[in-house]
Amino acid sequence: MITMNHVSKRFGDGSAAAVDDLSMVVPDGETVALVGPSGCGKTTTMRMINRLIEPTEGRIMVAGEDVRKVDPVQFRRRIGYVIQQVGLFSHMTIAQNIGAVPKLLGWDASKIKRRNEELIELVGLDTSMLSRYPRQLSGGQRQRVGVARALAADPPVLLMDEPFGAIDPIARTRLQNEFRAILRRVKKTVVMVTHDIDEAVRLGDRIAIMRAGKIVQYDTPDTILSRPVDGFVENFVGADRALKRLSLFEARNVMSAPDEAVAKAQVSGDTDLRDALAAMIAADADRVDVVDEGTKVGTLTREAVFAV
Amino acid sequence: MSLVLDALTWIWNNPAPFNRALIQHLVMSGASLLIALAVGLPLAVLIISRQTLATVSINVVNALRTLPSLVILAIMMPFMGIGLAPSIVALTILALPPILINAYVGLRDVDPDAVEAATGMGMSRSQILWKIRVPLAAPAMFAGLRTAAVQVLAGATLAPFIGGGGLGDFIVAGLGIMDMSRLLVGALTIAVLALLAEFILALTEKLLFAERTGA
Numbered sequence: 320m321i322t323m324n325h326v327s328k329r330f331g332d333g334s335a336a337a338v339d340d341l342s343m344v345v346p347d348g349e350t351v352a353l354v355g356p357s358g359c360g361k362t363t364t365m366r367m368i369n370r371l372i373e374p375t376e377g378r379i380m381v382a383g384e385d386v387r388k389v390d391p392v393q394f395r396r397r398i399g400y401v402i403q404q405v406g407l408f409s410h411m412t413i414a415q416n417i418g419a420v421p422k423l424l425g426w427d428a429s430k431i432k433r434r435n436e437e438l439i440e441l442v443g444l445d446t447s448m449l450s451r452y453p454r455q456l457s458g459g460q461r462q463r464v465g466v467a468r469a470l471a472a473d474p475p476v477l478l479m480d481e482p483f484g485a486i487d488p489i490a491r492t493r494l495q496n497e498f499r500a501i502l503r504r505v506k507k508t509v510v511m512v513t514h515d516i517d518e519a520v521r522l523g524d525r526i527a528i529m530r531a532g533k534i535v536q537y538d539t540p541d542t543i544l545s546r547p548v549d550g551f552v553e554n555f556v557g558a559d560r561a562l563k564r565l566s567l568f569e570a571r572n573v574m575s576a577p578d579e580a581v582a583k584a585q586v587s588g589d590t591d592l593r594d595a596l597a598a599m600i601a602a603d604a605d606r607v608d609v610v611d612e613g614t615k616v617g618t619l620t621r622e623a624v625f626a627v
Numbered sequence: 628m629s630l631v632l633d634a635l636t637w638i639w640n641n642p643a644p645f646n647r648a649l650i651q652h653l654v655m656s657g658a659s660l661l662i663a664l665a666v667g668l669p670l671a672v673l674i675i676s677r678q679t680l681a682t683v684s685i686n687v688v689n690a691l692r693t694l695p696s697l698v699i700l701a702i703m704m705p706f707m708g709i710g711l712a713p714s715i716v717a718l719t720i721l722a723l724p725p726i727l728i729n730a731y732v733g734l735r736d737v738d739p740d741a742v743e744a745a746t747g748m749g750m751s752r753s754q755i756l757w758k759i760r761v762p763l764a765a766p767a768m769f770a771g772l773r774t775a776a777v778q779v780l781a782g783a784t785l786a787p788f789i790g791g792g793g794l795g796d797f798i799v800a801g802l803g804i805m806d807m808s809r810l811l812v813g814a815l816t817i818a819v820l821a822l823l824a825e826f827i828l829a830l831t832e833k834l835l836f837a838e839r840t841g842a
Contacts, residue, residue: 371747396749406744410762410839420748452839468748478747 321345321368321476321508326377327532328363337363339532340377345525347475350502350509352523354516355555360532361512365478368510369398381476396420399469399507403481405461407453413439413464414449420472438467441504443497459490466498470505479511483518495521516556520544520563528552541567565592568627574609574617582608588616592624599624633808634815649816652793655711655786656779659718663726663775666719668768671730672756685731692724696782704789714783714791721782725774733767734760766836773828780821784813794820 321344328338338360345351353361366372368379370391379386386394407416415422417438418431426434436446442463453461462483469477482498483491499522502509513519519526520540527537528551536548544564547553556563571588584602586595588611598607599621609617638645674681691699700717707713737760745759784795794813801810 369747392749392751394749395747398747398749400744400747402740402743402747404740406738406740406742408741408745408759408763409738410765419745419750423749423754454839465744468744 320347320380320382321510322378322380323364323367324378324380326364326367326374326379328360328367328372329375336375336532338367338374341532341534342377343527343534343537345508345510347508348506349524350507350511350522351525351527352511352513352519353527353529354513354519355529355535357514359529361529362480364529365480365510365512368476369395369400369478396423396472397474397476399471399474399477401465401469401477401479401482403484405465405485407461407464407468409453411452412449413451413453413456416453416464417449417468417471419468424472434471438470439464441470441501442467459486459494462486462494466501470507473505475508477507477509479509481513482511484513484515491518492521498522517563520567528555540564562593562596565596565624565627566594568592570595570607570609570619571611571617573623573627574619575623576617577608577615578618580606580618582606582618584608585610586619587611592627595619596621596624630808630811631815634811637808637812645812648792648794648796648813651711651791652780652783652786652795652817652820655714655718655791655793656776656783659715659779660722660772660776662715662719663722664772667723667726667771668730671727671734671768672761674731675734675756675760676752681731685728688724688727691720696721696778697785697788700782700785700789700791709790711791713789714786714793717789718779718782718786722775722779725778726768726771729771729774730764730768733764733771737763766832769828769832769835773825773832776824776828777821780817780824784817 323341323343326338326341327336329336341360341364343351353364355361363372367374368381368386370386373387381398408419411419414432414435417435421431421434435449439446439449444460444463444467448456448460448464453464456464462485466482469479483494486494495518502522511519511522523540525537526540526543528535528543530551536543536552541564543552544556544560544567547556547560553560568591569588570586570590570592573592582602583604584598584607586598586607586609588609590598590609595607599605606618606620608615609619670684674684699720700714703713703717707716741759741763742755745755750758783791783793784798786793787795787799794817797813798810801807801813
């Protein structure tokens with residue numbers, strides 16, 4: 320659990336607070352996305368957690384420890400850190416990059432090797448990549464290695480700064496979905512900074528919307544999208560928030576028992592409602608069949624979609 | 628062409644003086660390069676996190692760089708007299724600027740994202756220096772050595788003016804007695820040495836750093 324208690328940060332005396340009396344709790348195993356326009360203090364907030372920036376006031380606790388009372392260098396080895404530009408070490412192989420923290424922690428070579436192989440597969444790359452150098456990889460592959468490197472020593476907490484910002488939009492969505500699947504398996508407490516509300520909705524268990532160093536709303540994606548607290552949040556999440564909200568639900572959780580009629584369109588059980596609605600519109604139908612592995616498992620009606 | 632042939636014949640017939648001059652030239656250049664490396668690289672590491680010291684050192688070294696080689700050699704004579712030692716000191720001064728400046732700029736301009744990632748994952752300042760900055764700056768350091776080596780081999784030609792010996796002796800002697808083939812013995816050998824040094828160091832650089840830069 321990460322607790323921030325009345326935390327403020329001023330860069331220089333008398334200047335406006337970059338982070339202004341901010342309090343929040345990140346429960347264990349949850350992913351929190353800090354979102355907001357540039358300059359809202361989201362990155363500063365995240366960087367105070369692993370003491371890359373020291374708060375001016377307030378207290379930050381990680382797993383019951385006051386971060387100001389621990390040695391920052393040792394402490395950071397227990398926190399995974401992913402940045403937008405990845406920052407792979409170009410003079411080291413992929414294996415040496417991923418094994419960097421385990422090596423700092425003094426693991427023996429065979430344990431590091433086993434862990435490297437495990438991780439490279441977890442992030443969906445071939446073990447033959449381990450002997451390559453970062454220059455030889457594509458941007459998406461490098462970002463995967465960055466995630467593997469952050470997970471290497473199995474840290475309970477992961478900090479991510481715009482982790483998918485430098486990747487082209489198509490690969491980004493795929494990587495985000497894969498990353499969500501990885502997070503379900505490894506159970507980490509994650510604080511992620513992004514300016515992309517779609518990314519926050521896709522990955523966050525909770526979203527903190529920030530403005531001028533303060534949290535404006537801290538809620539689940541569902542609540543943020545259905546009940547924005549003010550005009551700023553409403554504006555920030557966009558006019559299509561009702562559609563964005565539909566993407567939070569899967570067809571299999573909203574469908575009713577299969578009926579006899581054959582609908583004009585089909586979707587799979589894990590299709591989100593936004594895509595299912597698009598399928599209905601495309602087929603000019605008021606219902607779609609939900610089909611998994613060739614068997615019709617349910618019927619999804621437009622009324623059911625509108626009712627969520 | 629006959630002058631070149633005459634020069635080669637002279638080398639063939641006088642191996643002892645030629646070898647002595649060649650060895651003097653190489654010893655003088657090699658020693659000054661080693662000293663410049665021994666001073667320049669640690670100095671670059673020392674000043675990388677000390678802004679004032681860095682500005683002072685870089686400015687001093689840049690000022691040295693504007694002095695002509697002959698001037699540096701000449702300045703040595705009143706202080707150290709004549710011979711090999713003052714020549715080596717003068718050549719060291721000649722080699723220091725490219726080595727120090729390349730190393731400093733290389734260390735300073737290391738990929739900031741790599742440093743950020745290293746800090747965030749829990750490397751100490753000294754670990755970041757030795758495991759990240761120095762290896763990442765190694766190609767720049769090597770490029771500095773390459774420039775310095777060629778400059779020193781060429782600069783050593785002027786050593787005869789302060790009694791340092793070396794291949795420049797043949798040029799000075801050739802000029803003195805107006806013997807162009809003797810002059811070529813020195814000039815050609817120095818040219819070949821400089822080209823050879825450039826070629827070998829470029830090849831070494833490629834072998835050392837190919838893996839990480841190649842596609």
